[in-house]
Structures are given as C-alpha cells and as structure tokens.
Amino acid sequence: MSVLSEKTPILQVKDLRTYFYTEDGVVKAVDGVSFEVYEGETLGIVGESGCGKSVTSLSILRLLDEKGRIESGEIIYKGKNLLELSESEMRKIRGNEIAMIFQEPMTALNPVYTIGDQIMEAIILHQGLSKDEARKLAIDMLRKVGIPEPEKRVDEYPHELSGGMRQRAMIAMALSCNPSILIADEPTTALDVTIQAQILELMQQLQKEYGMSIIMITHDLGVIAEMSDRVLVMYAGKVVEHASVRELFKNPKHPYTWGLMNSIPRLDIEYERLYAIPGTVPDALHFPEGCRFHTRCEFATDKCRSEEPPLVEVSPGHLSACWHIDRLESAVAVQRKGESA
Amino acid sequence: MSQTIQKNTPMLSVRNLVKHFPIRAGIFKRIVAWVKAVDGVDFDIYEGETLGLVGESGCGKTTIGMTLLGLYPPTDGSVYFNGEDITPYLLPGWKVRSYLKRTYIEKFKQLNHDEMEELPDELKHYAEVYFNDHKGDAGRFIRSFMENRKEKQKALRRKMQIVFQDPYSSLNPRMRIGNIIGEAVDVHRLASSKEERQKMVADILQKVGLYPEYAMRYPHEFSGGQRQRIGIARALILNPKLVVADEAVSALDVSIRSQILNLMEDLQKEFQLTYLFISHDLSVIKHISDRVAVMYLGKIVEIAPKKKLFERPLHPYTVSLMSAIPIPDPEHKKKRVILKGDVPSPINPPSGCRFHPRCPIAREICSREEPPLQEVEEGQKVACFFAGEMS
Numbered sequence A: 001m002s003v004l005s006e007k008t009p010i011l012q013v014k015d016l017r018t019y020f021y022t023e024d025g026v027v028k029a030v031d032g033v034s035f036e037v038y039e040g041e042t043l044g045i046v047g048e049s050g051c052g053k054s055v056t057s058l059s060i061l062r063l064l065d066e067k068g069r070i071e072s073g074e075i076i077y078k079g080k081n082l083l084e085l086s087e088s089e090m091r092k093i094r095g096n097e098i099a100m101i102f103q104e105p106m107t108a109l110n111p112v113y114t115i116g117d118q119i120m121e122a123i124i125l126h127q128g129l130s131k132d133e134a135r136k137l138a139i140d141m142l143r144k145v146g147i148p149e150p151e152k153r154v155d156e157y158p159h160e161l162s163g164g165m166r167q168r169a170m171i172a173m174a175l176s177c178n179p180s181i182l183i184a185d186e187p188t189t190a191l192d193v194t195i196q197a198q199i200l201e202l203m204q205q206l207q208k209e210y211g212m213s214i215i216m217i218t219h220d221l222g223v224i225a226e227m228s229d230r231v232l233v234m235y236a237g238k239v240v241e242h243a244s245v246r247e248l249f250k251n252p253k254h255p256y257t258w259g260l261m262n263s264i265p266r267l268d269i270e271y272e273r274l275y276a277i278p279g280t281v282p283d284a285l286h287f288p289e290g291c292r293f294h295t296r297c298e299f300a301t302d303k304c305r306s307e308e309p310p311l312v313e314v315s316p317g318h319l320s321a322c323w324h325i326d327r328l329e330s331a332v333a334v335q336r337k338g339e340s341a
Numbered sequence B: 001m002s003q004t005i006q007k008n009t010p011m012l013s014v015r016n017l018v019k020h021f022p023i024r025a026g027i028f029k030r031i032v033a034w035v036k037a038v039d040g041v042d043f044d045i046y047e048g049e050t051l052g053l054v055g056e057s058g059c060g061k062t063t064i065g066m067t068l069l070g071l072y073p074p075t076d077g078s079v080y081f082n083g084e085d086i087t088p089y090l091l092p093g094w095k096v097r098s099y100l101k102r103t104y105i106e107k108f109k110q111l112n113h114d115e116m117e118e119l120p121d122e123l124k125h126y127a128e129v130y131f132n133d134h135k136g137d138a139g140r141f142i143r144s145f146m147e148n149r150k151e152k153q154k155a156l157r158r159k160m161q162i163v164f165q166d167p168y169s170s171l172n173p174r175m176r177i178g179n180i181i182g183e184a185v186d187v188h189r190l191a192s193s194k195e196e197r198q199k200m201v202a203d204i205l206q207k208v209g210l211y212p213e214y215a216m217r218y219p220h221e222f223s224g225g226q227r228q229r230i231g232i233a234r235a236l237i238l239n240p241k242l243v244v245a246d247e248a249v250s251a252l253d254v255s256i257r258s259q260i261l262n263l264m265e266d267l268q269k270e271f272q273l274t275y276l277f278i279s280h281d282l283s284v285i286k287h288i289s290d291r292v293a294v295m296y297l298g299k300i301v302e303i304a305p306k307k308k309l310f311e312r313p314l315h316p317y318t319v320s321l322m323s324a325i326p327i328p329d330p331e332h333k334k335k336r337v338i339l340k341g342d343v344p345s346p347i348n349p350p351s352g353c354r355f356h357p358r359c360p361i362a363r364e365i366c367s368r369e370e371p372p373l374q375e376v377e378e379g380q381k382v383a384c385f386f387a388g389e390m391s
C-alpha cells in the first residue's frame, strides 16, 4: 500500500445532519458531524447513550425510519455521494460494500429462517453464486468465525444459538460478501466479558485477513483503546474531539473526554473517590445553547454559554471543539503531577 | 467474651445455599428438568463492609440476592442474620418443620455431649437453644420458630432492602415519587402523621441528591440516574442494615455511574450500611468492594479481600475474567487469556469442576471430582485443585 493511497479516505462524512421529527419536537440527533475512514483502519466512535452514534451509522447506510431525515451533508463512498443514490443502487452497497453488525443480533437476524439461509441470501443476492456454492461459502464463513460444527449449525435457527454464537453468526453474515467497511454498533455490549474478548479478537483477526475498515461504535473506552486507530468522541449530536487513539488518551483536549476518562474505575489504578461529571446528559429536544457541554463543564464561561465552539485542529491531526483548552491543559497537568507524586 | 463473639459474628452468613428452578413442559406442566441457578454457596458478610459478587450472566448472582431477601424460597441451605437463623422466615410455613428437622433436630439427636463444642458457631448456638431452652423437645423447638412469624418476617424485610438494575421498570409509572418512596413507610407504620411521612420522604430525597419537590412528580419525568437515586431512596427510607444492590449501576452511562457509585459510598458511611454489591463489571466491583466473591455456574469459585484478589487471583476463572477486561489505555499491553467456548447451561453443569471444559489448565481429576472452596491464603478461599498455578 502506498503512502498516497493511505491518505485517500474510503469514506468521507461531511457535515452530516440527521433530524427526527417527533410529536414532541425536532430531535437533532446528529448535527454537523464530519469524519473520514481510511482503508484498513478502525475508527472508534465513543460517547454516552443518545449522543448520536447509532444514528450516524444508520445514516451512512440510509436505514432511518420514516421520522428520520438527513437534512444536509454528504457521505462520499469511493467517490460517490451515497445520499444521491437511488434506493436500488443503495441496496448494492448495503451488505455488499458496507456491512453492519448490531448490539443485539436478534434484531438483525430473522427468527424464522435458519442461520444458513440468511447468510446464503446475501451471498446469492450480491455475488450471484448458485445455492450449493452459497451454502458451502456459508459453512466456510461460520467455521471462520469460530462456530463449532458449522455443517450442523448452518441449519439451526437464531434462537438455538447462545448470544456469543449469534454475534459470530452475524459477523459471518456481514463478512460473507467481503465488504470494504464493517460498521459495528456496540457489537459486544450485550455479551459477557469473556465472550467479548473472543469477539474482539475475532474481529481483529478477520480485519487482518480481509483488510476491511471498521467503524467501531461503543460507549466503552476500554474497547476503544483496544480496537481503534483513530477515535471520534461524540456528545449531544456533535463531534467534540477527534484524534489518534494514543494521542487521545495521552493528551485529551476536550473537557468531556477528560471527564469520561476519569469517571471509569480502572483495574490497574486505585482510587479514593471516583471523578463524576456533574449533571445529566441533556435531552435531545433541548440541547443547551452555545457549547452543548457547558451545563456540565467545570471550565465553562459566559462565552461557552452563548457561542458554539468550532471543531478545529489544535495540534497536528488532533481536533477539538472547546474555547478553553488552555484551562483543561493546566488541570490535566495538575492531575498528572498529583498522580506521579 | 460475648463482646468478642459478637464482633466476629458476621451480619449475614450463608451456608450451602441452593436454589433450583423447575422447568416444566407439556400439557400437564410436568417438571422435566431443574435449573441449578445457585448450587451450594457459602459466604459471610460483615457489618459495614461491601461484599462484591461478580460473575457472568446467568451464574446465579440475582438468584442469591432474591433468595436472601425472601423473594425466592431457598431449595436448601441456611441463612443467618446476626447469628439468628432466618431461613424459616424465607421458607413457606409448611416447609419450616422439615427444614428444622433436617438442619438441626436430626443432627442434635445423634450428638454426644462433647461433640457440641466442635460444631460450627451457627449450629452450636441452636444446639444450646435446643438442649437448654427447650430441653431437647423438638416440638417446642419448632414452635419457637413459628411464633410471631408474620411480625418477624416484617421486621426482617425492614432490615434488608434491594436496589434493582433497571431504573425504568423497577418504578411504578403511575405512582408519584413521594408515594413510591413513602409506600414502605405506610406498610411499616413508621410515620404517625401525613406531615411526618412527608418530611421523611423529603429528607431521604435530599440525602440522595434530589429536590424534595420531586415527590409530586412521576418516574417518566426523570433520567436514568435520577431514577436510580429514587430506587436508592426507596430502599433507604426504612433505615435498613443490609442493602443488596443488583447491577444498580449497570444500566447507567459512565458519567452518571460514577455519581451513583459515589453516592452509595457516602450513604454507606452516613447510615452504616452493609452492601452486597452484585455486578458483572469487575472494575466497578473493584472500586466499591472490601471483599469480593467470584461466581461461576451457581458456585463461588473464589472469595477474598479485594486487594488480595486483584493482586493475585488464584482461581483460573478469576484470572481469565480479569484478563478479559479491556483497559482504557492504548499503551497498556497485557497478555490475555481468551477462554474457549461458552458458559455451559446450569441445567446440566459439567461434572467435577464446573469450569473444567473451559479451564486452560484442567487435568484429569478436574472432570471427576468437585474441588471444595478452601482457604489457600489468609482470607482467600478458592475452589480449585491447582489454585495459583495460573497466577
């Protein structure tokens, strides 16, 4: 792979705005989100519930329900704006070029069809293989994702599999058409940690083998640290920080990111008392004016309450949307000094 | 003398606790199998401490909590509260006689006088009651447990409270917060007037970080974290001794979770609470617990003071569980044990050591014999023939 091709993103999301028109008002679920995904990398998207992670991924695949509307923006995949494609063109992308796996595999798997039928359906649709060939490929895929006795399991129904096995089956289905991008929305949140470890390892190994890019959506900073190359931190429908994974954890440049990192008890560090970000996640119908984090931010000033901070590059490759990074930096310095003392 | 004994008496002792659920099938709803949700566990909780109970989904954590609170009758085993056997109050009335016979009377009848000293503390106490207070009269002994049964059950319910996982479904949506919290005050007749009840509710709301005015609102008006505070207020208004927190922070966002954990720690100090803190999340368990019990498929596999457990876990399952947790630090490279396979079903748990099909160091004996939970290091009990080998 040349340096140049590494620099061409395979997917570009530009200023995406997705709103829901509900009875209670307009939910600005995603409000001006931009990012790129490069070939073979894993982009992590992290944030608390309701910050717009799932809506972002559903927008990419144009899978929103009737209340949801993409207001503006572009989603450029291999030079084409997905938002301008017809529904039939989009169907060729979905599952074939860009595949998705969900938190709860039962919502994506059809309970009345066998695992094999569901994997084969995608293979036959996108690759034009015969039924026998498709079945063989389905069995191969199940074996590849570590399902024991795949010849037998291929004829089982989703409810006959454990949670971990179902997630494996869904990965098999997603990868059967060799997509360039796999969107994984909280793929391990519903699983036990020992099973989560298996699935994460499987995803890493398959990524090496297939070379696909992964968009890894999670609320778990541990999973982010383990899986991602670059990270997008979202808060209340916006990207607040964007950096390489090492840089993000080493030099967090947004108060929200820093607060999140301090809020998790870690196995390797002993705390007297946990840090807690004050207040609650704002309701999507009433996001605060100015910086949306100002109601919970210890560095907030009047400027934050009235003017929205833009997402700007604050050091090479590191983007943050905050008016007072200097204040954060001195707080981080004090904290680190305390820790090393 | 009695002073020191009291100090060492755990607040709660659980002995060989078993809870099996029947699985029924067919038109006659015949029992076709049993789910061995909890299958013989022993542990103690001391006053003022937090015992963390950790394990993967379905290993029996909730079942233990529900059984201790009398919400599921135990299948077998005993529960002691401050040395007093409360099992008769957890069981339906018609089962008490056979429970007492099996647990005490039959044993005592075969007892020589000099063997009394060797009995475990809980049994010794009841041997004295049986022989001295009731002069070895089984009928009198049994009757003493049946007297004032309702009152005793009610008093017990006051001492032990539970906070549930789901802040959405555990609060009645049609009740105002004030009534959700105040209901227990009415049941236990703790307030002599409407004003006093109102004041009690207002006070506890404030203690959990909410405004007293919230008493007039309904659950749907609150966020997840606020609802969890309401659940905590409801548990604490009766001034309980023991609080079982079952995944109390698991449904919450990270930033809200740490608020609730801090609140629970503050309230523990203020009200001298004892916690049984149930969670599947080892990092939360590590933060909040004094001692930790690790469960696998209905059994405790390791129980130890927190520091010991996290510094040197001795059971292969504990070691694997710890290594499976992703650490939020990309620089942190650790060696990871990835367990093979799924957690087996508690309907047909594996023979011998239940962990043997997934254990990286299992030997021949492991599928044949069940390892007992034994003290390996001071205060650290482990159920493994090769404890410490993977550490």
Ligand SMILES: Nc1ncnc2c1ncn2[C@@H]1O[C@H](COP(=O)(O)OP(=O)(O)OP(=O)(O)O)[C@@H](O)[C@H]1O
Pocket: B021, B022, B035, B036, B037, B038, B055, B056, B057, B058, B059, B060, B061, B062, B063, B064, B280, B346
């Ligand atoms: N009322 C019931 N009837 C039948 N089986 C039950 C019942 N309650 C629990 N079980 C079974 O008992 C086992 C232990 O369940 P329990 O709810 O105690 O697990 P847990 O450790 O709390 O799991 P989780 O982490 O998922 O909450 C499981 O196999 C469960 O399916």
Ligand SMILES: Nc1ncnc2c1ncn2[C@@H]1O[C@H](COP(=O)(O)OP(=O)(O)O)[C@@H](O)[C@H]1O
Pocket: A020, A022, A027, A028, A029, A030, A047, A048, A049, A050, A051, A052, A053, A054, A055, A056, A065, A067, A068, A284
């Ligand atoms: N189908 C929908 N109708 C109305 N609102 C929605 C819908 N889907 C999501 N939302 C709202 O959009 C916001 C972002 O949701 P989501 O992307 O699912 O968050 P998360 O980051 O947890 O994945 C939330 O406020 C959510 O309530």
Ligand code: SF4
Pocket: A254, A255, A256, A291, A292, A293, A294, A295, A297, A298, A299, A300, A301, A304, A309, A321, A322, A323, A324, A325
């Ligand atoms: S812009 Fe202001 S309120 Fe927003 S994160 Fe920065 S300091 Fe806090």
Ligand code: SF4
Pocket: B315, B316, B317, B353, B354, B355, B356, B357, B359, B360, B361, B362, B363, B366, B371, B383, B384, B385, B386, B387
């Ligand atoms: S007894 Fe055997 S199978 Fe069980 S944990 Fe120990 S080594 Fe592993």
Ligand SMILES: [Mg+2]
Pocket: A053, A054, A055, A185, A186
């Ligand atoms: Mg989501």
Ligand SMILES: [Mg+2]
Pocket: B061, B062, B063, B246, B247
């Ligand atoms: Mg449970």
